[in-house]
Amino acid sequence: MTDPITPAGMAALRARYTHLFTTERPAIVETVSWAAGNGDRSENGDYIYGRKRLREIDRELAHLSKRLAAVTVIDPAGQPDRTRIFFGATVTLADEDDQHQTLTLVGADESDAHAGRIAWNTPIARALRGATVGDTRTVTLPSGTRSLEILAIRYD
Template sequence: MAMERVPMTTEGFRRLEEELHRLKSEERPRIIQAISEARAHGDLSENAEYHAAKEAQGLNEAKVAELEDKLSRADVIDVSTLSGDTVKFGATVKLVDEDTDEEVTYKIVGDLEANLRDGKISISSPIARALIGKSKGDSAEVTTPKGARSFEILNIDWK
């Protein structure tokens, strides 16, 4: 079975790499140190510090494995090389809500990078799915938890 590729921007890939490096070069040694200090306190069965450090080690190693997996499956897309008149992965899309006239700008990114506070929405989100393939001036109907909303695409950018 082929591994599913995970689309992500160059920036998102770099952020995951930095986090992986931190977990391996800072967290791992710190936890190993904590385990050996706790071990020095004697009886391991009663030793809360030892058990906490071992648990932290397990969690850290699980995070390392998860990040390595995501990075190995990353399909890195350099957004600066993209262009075009239709919405696709990596596009920054300026919209206006046709009911409220409220303007919003979203960048369409991979699932792992999505962060609504930064205006980054996942390629698999309902809004992104409604926008994909559309052009400037088109309307997109999106079903949200608050009901159907209609957006007009004001601009598509590749910065």
């Protein structure tokens, strides 16, 4: 099975790939070509750094290419059952200490815990799958067991 990703996540992956391929890589190739024409390459910083950066870009392009082929776009706005937590849901939770937090369940390529976007396959996301407003779910994390109550569910 392929990994899910939101339309915004897919657009970000494609934009990164396009930027690297059409802007950054050609500029580095031009710099390396110019530096190679200057003679001695062993102490030529532009040449050495350029070749290193070119390898980094090529690795990232290969990774992005594999990710683009391995993901399936799922639009959360098209979710027919908006009463349960599925991929793309934005969920407001309360823990035992009545601390509220809002999380959005997204694909692994677009997760950012600091921004409240967690990967669909994380322990918290797995525990929340299928829950409805008012349900309480217990999650075992490295920091210990937490009980989370679902306060709200929305799909943007």
